Amino acid sequence: MGSESPAPAPPAASSAEPKRPIHQHVYERLRNMILFGDLAPGQGVTIQGLTTALDAGMTPVREALRRLISEGALTHLGNRRVTVPELTYAGLEELKFMRETLEPELTRRAAERMTEAHLAELNACDNVLNLAIDRGDVGGYLMHNYRFHAMTYALADASIMAATVDQLWLRFGPSLRVVCGRYGTSNLPDKHVEILAAFEAGDAELAGRVMAEDVAQGMTQIRAALDGQPVGRRFD
Structure with missing residues (x-):
């Protein structure tokens, strides 16, 4: 297989488009990381790690995690541990x-x-x-x-x-x-x-x-x- 290149960034929003709330932006970025496999099955994530990776505050990261757990894209294992579910x-x-x-x-x-x-x-x-x-x-x-x-x-x-x-x-x-x-x-x-x-x-x-x-x-x-x-x- 040839060398893997990063997924292309989405086009920049035009000035006429309304600016998305930061929590929605963080949610979509984390969702894409899961959807396109940047986070592997069984891989754990932490709020601190995601705030660094996404360059975002803890509150929008927590909200994104909450939404994605409710959608089944992430699993909360307790003791603040969150992972990408492994497919059975x-x-x-x-x-x-x-x-x-x-x-x-x-x-x-x-x-x-x-x-x-x-x-x-x-x-x-x-x-x-x-x-x-x-x-x-x-x-x-x-x-x-x-x-x-x-x-x-x-x-x-x-x-x-x-x-x-x-x-x-x-x-x-x-x-x-x-x-x-x-x-x-x-x-x-x-x-x-x-x-x-x-x-x-x-x-x-x-x-x-x-x-x-x-x-x-x-x-x-x-x-x-x-x-x-x-x-x-x-x-x-």
Whole structure:
């Protein structure tokens, strides 16, 4: 695998955009650290360590930890110990069931609302994702893979399901980073080309079926990593 480059920083907010409260900014930064695997499964975090890493005060860090614990992205073990949960086989099966139930449905709904502009944005995102795969850029892969899915689900106009799926991603994001670190990006499955083709054809049912395959392959990769087994080849 090529050398890993840091995930690109988000674009700077324009002067016309309202400034986010500091506690929200800290929450989003810590959430991204979990989502994109900068914090490993089982890794402990402390308020003091995070205030230094995030260059933030203790109050917004405490609030971010409280929110992320309530969302299941972090676990409070008592005695002020907080860790990133390690994914168990039982937890993996629950995540697989919920993802395979919700994400194909969101994809079908997105297909029904797809426009040429939306499709162009998804194609552009997938192009950047493929470049990250080719470069062995784990951080870029994780960020743009998440973006592709999040952009798709946002089009579904189903906010409750989309928010639920977003929380599910927090549960397996650190483990997906482990998969990438162990096996590299060239072996990762990718059904996005087929999903985009289904969107372009206006075939909502096909788009949903292919997304189900994409989800199943990704969860199989994580299961293989938990088992210490080789992962399958990339499908595109």
